[in-house]
Amino acid sequence: MKKILIAVIMVALVFSVAGAKKKDKAGKVIDGVYLDAKYNFSLDVPDVWKYKIKKNKDNIRLILTKKQYDTPTQFLRAPSYTTVPKVTILIDTTSLSLDMFVDSLLSDKFNSKQKKSILSEFPILFGDYKLRKRAKLMVGDVEGIRISAQLRYTIQVQRAGSQSDKADVVTDFNGGSIFFAKQGDKIYMFHFICEWRYFEVYVQEFTNLVQGFKFPEEK
Numbered sequence: 001m002k003k004i005l006i007a008v009i010m011v012a013l014v015f016s017v018a019g020a021k022k023k024d025k026a027g028k029v030i031d032g033v034y035l036d037a038k039y040n041f042s043l044d045v046p047d048v049w050k051y052k053i054k055k056n057k058d059n060i061r062l063i064l065t066k067k068q069y070d071t072p073t074q075f076l077r078a079p080s081y082t083t084v085p086k087v088t089i090l091i092d093t094t095s096l097s098l099d100m101f102v103d104s105l106l107s108d109k110f111n112s113k114q115k116k117s118i119l120s121e122f123p124i125l126f127g128d129y130k131l132r133k134r135a136k137l138m139v140g141d142v143e144g145i146r147i148s149a150q151l152r153y154t155i156q157v158q159r160a161g162s163q164s165d166k167a168d169v170v171t172d173f174n175g176g177s178i179f180f181a182k183q184g185d186k187i188y189m190f191h192f193i194c195e196w197r198y199f200e201v202y203v204q205e206f207t208n209l210v211q212g213f214k215f216p217e218e219k
Contacts, residue, residue, distance in 0.1 A: 023056075024055055024056055024057075025037065025053045025054075025055065025056060026038065026053050026054045026055060026056045026058065026060075026061040026062065027053055027056075027061065027062070028053070029045055029051060029053070032044060032045055032046070032047070033045065034051065034053075034062055036061055036062075037056055038056055038061075039061070039091055039186065039216060040216035041188070041213065041214060041215055041216050042213075042214040043062070043089070043209075043212055043213050043214070044209075044212030044213075045064065045212075046208075046209070046212075047067075048066060048067055048068070048205070049064040049065065049066060049067065049087070049209070050064065050065050050066075050067055051063070051064050052064075052065075059090050059091055059092050059117075060088060060089065060090050060121060061089045061090070061091060062088075062089045063086065063087070063088050063089070064086065064087040064089075064209070065084050065085065065086045065087075066084060066085040066086075066194075066202070066205075069082070069084060069085050069194070069198070069202075070195075070198050072172065072195055072197060074157070074168070074170045074172070075157065075170075078157050078158065081155060081157050081170070082195060083174050083193060083194055083195050084194075085192070085193070085194040085198075085202045085205075086192070086193055086194070087190060087191065087192050087206060087209060088121055088122070088190075088191045089188075089189070089190055089191075090118065090121055090122075090189045090191065091186060091187065091188055091189070092114065092118065092186075092187050092189070093185045093186060093187065094114075094182070094185065094187045095185065097182075098144070098145060098180060098181070098182040098187075099145070101180065101182070101187055102134075102145050102147070102180050105118065105119070105125065106125075106131065106147075118189070121191065122176075122178065122189075122191045123151070123174075123176075123193055124149050124151055124174060124175075124176025124177075124178070124191065124192075124193050125149065125176075125178075126151065127151065128151075128152070129149045129150065129151040130149060130150045130151070131147060131148075131149050132148040132149055132150055133146075133147065133148040134146075134147045134148075137179060137207075137210070139179075139181060139210055139211060139213055139215075140213075140214065140215065142181050142183065142215055143181075144179055144180055144181035144182075144188075145179070145180045145181075146177060146178065146179045146180070146207075146210075147177065147178050147180075148175070148176070148177045148199075148203070149175070149176050149177075149178075150173050150174070150175055150176075150196055151173065151174045151175075151176070152171065152172075152173050153171070153172060153173070153174060154169065154170070154171045155169075155170055156168070156169055156170075157169075157170050172195070172196065172197075173195075173196035173197075174193055174194065174195060174196055175193070175194060175195070175196035175198075175199030175203070176191065176192055176193040176194070176199075177191075177192045177203050177206055177207075178190065178191050178192070179210045181215070183215055183216070188213075188215075190206075190209075190210055190213075192206040
């Protein structure tokens with residue numbers, strides 16, 4: 001009888017921990033739609049994207065990666081070096097206007113803890129990037145700003161299965177786009193990055209993804 005009681009308690013604890021973990025998530029995906037638990041927005045998540053839901057306390061809410069993507073020729077023997085098409089959704093607060101907030105992120109002269117935290121998650125703006133475009137983008141009734149950038153990288157590639165200590169040095173570019181929108185004091189940011197040679201194809205998928213974003217209704 002004592003053993004049965006212990007078993008029942010253990011099962012109850014397992015379900016309790018599992019329930020707590022689910023409640024700790026930033027949201028959930030139901031029938032291909034992400035629903036955010038804290039900010040009440042929704043996002044269509046096409047089946048071509050894998051998703052990872054972050055913790056509810058995090059500013060990063062959701063990370064999406066392409067299930068299938070192209071690999072540059074220089075990485076065919078070591079495909080893990082490919083920059084996988086990835087979208088990071090981050091929400092923060094600001095008293096700045098939308099244009100001023102974007103200006104602050106792009107400015108070399110402006111520094112803050114918030115900016116440092118955001119840029120640590122947005123690699124396309126890391127280092128000596130080149131701003132390619134800045135334009136308005138409407139999502140529903142909300143006017144946002146989208147920027148596109150290019151970033152050069154140089155890495156040493158160790159070929160898979162190679163017995164040699166020598167590595168190939170590869171220099172190429174990543175491409176990226178960030179969509180910014182503001183509602184109240186909330187700033188919504190979608191960061192996208194991929195290999196530059198495939199950027200024109202994948203950025204259209206990113207744009208379609210952003211258009212599936214539904215802002216919470218203002219009370």
